[in-house]
Amino acid sequence: MLGRYGFPPGILPQGVHDYELRPDGSFEVHFSDECKLRIDGQYNIHYSTRVAGNIKNDTISGLEGIKVKVFFAWISIQDVGRDGNELRLHAGIISKSFPVDVFSSSPKCN
DSSP states (O other): OGGGGTOOGGGSOSOEEEEEEOTTSEEEEEESSOEEEEETTTEEEEEEEEEEEEEETTEEEEEEEEEEEETTEEEEOOEEEEETTEEEEEETTEEEEEEGGGGSSOOOOO
């Protein structure tokens, strides 16, 4: 599903139980367990058992169920956008870009 909209598979961890993609672009992805992992060697990410949002070409918005640890607080990632070979993640007022290659394969949960 992700590839159809310009996203690499690694923005979701391994272990997707099932998913639903509706005609309006809204989606839900279900995992059997919560997942914590590190990306780019320094950012802790937490996936709930349910991740939802809206997807269209190069944009995922209205995300629910994904958080990043910033200093001592967990902040929800709200949007992900693709611009060429970079992905930009937005969490509150914080925005961070990563090379698409960082997400080339789905990581394993810790």
